[in-house]
Each structure stands twice: as structure tokens, then as C-alpha cells.
Amino acid sequence: MNAVVAGRTYEGRAIDVDxxxxxxxxxxxxxxxxxxxxxxxxxxPTPVHDYVGLIPPVDAFDLRGALAxxxxxxxxxxxxxxxxEDLRTQLxxxxxxxxxxxxxxxxxxxxxxxxxxxxxxxxxxRGRVQALREADGETAAxxxxxxxxxxxxxxxxxxxxxxxxxSLSRAEARERAARDRRERRLELADRLANLERGARADLAAxxxxxxxxxxATLPGDGDAGGEPGEYDGDxxxxxLGVARVxxxxxxxxxAADRFDDAATAADRLDAPVVRLPRP
Amino acid sequence: xxxxxxYSQAARTTLRNVCRSHEATVVRRFGRAALFEATExxxxxxxxxxxxxxxxxxIERTTPLxxxxxxxxxxxEAAAAYEKRDKPSTPYAKFAAGTDHPDPERxxxxxx
Numbered sequence: 358m359n360a361v362v363a364g365r366t367y368e369g370r371a372i373d374v375d376x377x378x379x380x381x382x383x384x385x386x387x388x389x390x391x392x393x394x395x396x397x398x399x400x401x402p403t404p405v406h407d408y409v410g411l412i413p414p415v416d417a418f419d420l421r422g423a424l425a426x427x428x429x430x431x432x433x434x435x436x437x438x439x440x441x442e443d444l445r446t447q448l449x450x451x452x453x454x455x456x457x458x459x460x461x462x463x464x465x466x467x468x469x470x471x472x473x474x475x476x477x478x479x480x481x482x483r484g485r486v487q488a489l490r491e492a493d494g495e496t497a498a499x500x501x502x503x504x505x506x507x508x509x510x511x512x513x514x515x516x517x518x519x520x521x522x523x524s525l526s527r528a529e530a531r532e533r534a535a536r537d538r539r540e541r542r543l544e545l546a547d548r549l550a551n552l553e554r555g556a557r558a559d560l561a562a563x564x565x566x567x568x569x570x571x572x573a574t575l576p577g578d579g580d581a582g583g584e585p586g587e588y589d590g591d592x593x594x595x596x597l598g599v600a601r602v603x604x605x606x607x608x609x610x611x612a613a614d615r616f617d618d619a620a621t622a623a624d625r626l627d628a629p630v631v632r633l634p635r636p
Numbered sequence: 637x638x639x640x641x642x643y644s645q646a647a648r649t650t651l652r653n654v655c656r657s658h659e660a661t662v663v664r665r666f667g668r669a670a671l672f673e674a675t676e677x678x679x680x681x682x683x684x685x686x687x688x689x690x691x692x693x694x695i696e697r698t699t700p701l702x703x704x705x706x707x708x709x710x711x712x713e714a715a716a717a718y719e720k721r722d723k724p725s726t727p728y729a730k731f732a733a734g735t736d737h738p739d740p741e742r743x744x745x746x747x748x
Contacts, residue, residue, distance in 0.1 A: 455691040458691075535691070
């Protein structure tokens with residue numbers, strides 16, 4: 358491994374960095390991101406690095422996930438693997454033909470509004486024609502023509518509203534069928550999530566003895582218990598235990614006071630290490 | 637009330653969060669569905685879900701059923717009589733045959 362931090366060059370499997378740079382920045386550089394003032398050339402990080410690339414971990418440490426990933430890196434396979442792959446394929450190929458019912462709903466609402474307005478207009482015109490007729494038969498002609506045209510328009514709008522409603526009920530019937538498909542897809546997705554959970558648990562169990570041994574020998578207080586759910590201890594100890602068990606070629610960025618120097622840490626973790634003072 | 641039904645894991649999660657943070661507007665929750673109050677706030681929450689998850693969210697407006705108002709007497713009577721049947725194993729079709737009670741096909745074909 359070769360690292361350049363704040364203009365200084367470091368080399369070797371174990372590096373102690375004392376310059377004013379954050380551990381998170383070094384970890385990002387290890388992942389290949391562009392980081393100001395830090396560059397690290399090393400083998401590409403593997404998925405286990407998502408869990409132990411930076412110790413202490415930033416988020417809550419997902420011990421079961423970390424151990425499952427470690428087990429995979431060590432070549433273990435979950436018994437659920439085939440079923441999981443099969444379900445994933447089914448889900449990617451699962452298509453649901455949706456239709457934009459919103460546009461049709463809007464059309465129905467607008468047609469309904471138009472119709473209501475026209476009805477009011479027709480009623481008002483009728484009243485006016487009536488009043489004019491009573492006053493003087495001759496002058497009602499204009500108003501009558503207006504009424505006539507409003508009535509025609511109303512009947513057109515009514516036809517449009519009925520057509521829109523029919524098209525909405527057809528669309529809703531199609532949506533109902535599409536919802537059956539969506540429900541089926543959700544069932545598959547739930548089954549997949551269950552299998553994945555089971556696979557993680559099974560994989561984590563395959564390396565739990567190694568993890569227990571690692572926690573017992575590494576510095577820090579942690580009691581592994583019989584399974585990941587029973588682990589009792591801090592996140593740093595758990596992450597170190599996983600790092601010890603996992604095959605790591607990219608460095609672990611360590612900002613925890615657990616080892617005297619990077620060389621000791623690299624030796625005990627059996628992994629390349631960049632060590633920084635604890636912030 | 638507004639019935640909101642979700643059809644994906646993401647939509648279900650959003651619904652769960654909405655229910656958690658708007659207890660007063662959520663009348664009832666059932667797994668991946670919920671009943672919201674028929675208020676503008678209820679509609680606002682339902683529309684937010686639809687905006688975010690599109691057709692993975694179904695929204696229906698529900699009303700309580702007043703059977704004495706909305707359901708023909710023949711149907712009310714048939715339901716009451718069938719629940720008082722002598723043999724629990726008698727299917728409704730057989731129970732209704734030869735009586736004044738409507739047969740299942742007729743019930744199925746009649747809109748409420």
C-alpha cells in the first residue's frame with residue numbers, strides 16, 4: 358500500500374498517519390473517491406469493507422450483515438441462494454401494466470363541472486325567456502336562441518360526461534386486475550426479503566465461531582454469545598472481530614485506541630491498516 | 637373515510653411512517669392498508685402517498701353501510717334467515733332453492 362497524506366508519502370502494510378486529516382476522508386480515498394490532500398493506492402475494497410473499512414463505524418454496526426458478507430468472502434454459500442436468485446429473476450421480469458387513471462378521473466371531474474355550470478345557465482335562460490314572454494312576446498327571440506344553443510351544448514357535455522364515466526369504470530376494472538398483479542409482486546418481494554434475512558442469518562452463523570474467538574483475543578470488551586443477536590459489547594470490538602475474520606486486502610482505516618501502533622494492529626487483524634489518532 | 641391500500645414494500649413503509657406520525661388522522665391500520673379520517677388532512681396524507689408511489693397506492697372513499705337504507709329487504713331477510721339455518725353445512729344456494737330467498741346468481745348480478 359502506498360498513501361500520500363498532506364504531502365507526505367507513506368508505504369507499507371501498516372501506516373501510522375499523524376497529519377490533520379480525518380479517518381473518514383482516508384476511508385473515502387481507500388474506496389477510490391477523490392479526496393483533497395489524500396490519495397491511497399491499494400487493492401480495491403471488497404463488500405466487507407462497507408462494514409469494517411472504517412473503525413469506529415459511522416453508523417450502527419450491522420453485525421449480522423457484516424458476518425454474512427464475511428462468510429461470502431470466505432466462499433460460504435447460503436442454502437437459500439438458488440431460491441433467492443430465482444425470485445430475483447422473477448421479480449425483474451415481473452411487469453405490471455399500469456394505466457394513468459388520474460387523467461381519466463380528472464376528465465370525469467371536469468365534465469361534471471361543465472355540466473353543472475351549463476345546467477345553471479340553462480335554468481337562468483329559461484327563467485329569462487319566461488319573463489320576457491310574459492312581458493312582451495316579440496323580444497324573447499334572442500333569449501330563446503341563446504337558450505336553444507345552451508341546451509344543445511348541455512346535451513353534448515352530458516354525453517361527454519357519460520363517456521368519461523364509462524371510460525373511468527373500464528379503466529378501474531383494468532386497474533383492479535393490475536392490482537392483483539401488484540399484490541402478487543409484493544408477495545414475491547416479501548418472500549425474497551424473508552429468504553435474504555434467512556440467508557444472512559445462516560451465513561453469519563457459519564463464521565460465528567471464528568468471530569467469537571477473534572473477539573476473545575482482541576482488545577476490547579465484547580461477549581459474542583451464541584449468535585449475532587446475543588453479542589454484548591461495543592461496535593468497535595465487533596468491527597475489529599469481523600476485520601480479523603474477514604479476508605482483507607484493502608486497508609482498514611482505524612481511529613480507535615486499541616493498538617499501540619499500526620504494525621500491531623495489522624498483525625492482530627491480519628489486514629493492512631492505516632491508523633490515525635482518535636479524533 | 638379514506639381507505640388507503642399499498643402494493644409495494646416502499647409504499648407500505650411510507651404508510652407505516654405516516655400512520656406513526658399522524659395517529660389522530662388514522663382511524664385504523666391493517667397491515668399494508670389504513671383508514672384515514674375523511675378530512676382535508678386525511679386526503680392530503682393519502683395524496684402524498686399517491687404522489688410518491690403512484691399506482692402502488694389505491695385510495696377509496698368509504699361510507700358506513702346502513703343496511704336498512706341501502707340493502708333490499710329480501711337480502712337482509714335472506715342473510716338473517718341463513719344465519720339461523722338448522723344445519724351449518726347447508727350451502728346458501730341449497731338453502732335458498734325453493735324459497736322466496738334470492739339465489740346467489742341473482743344476488744351477484746344485482747348492483748347495490
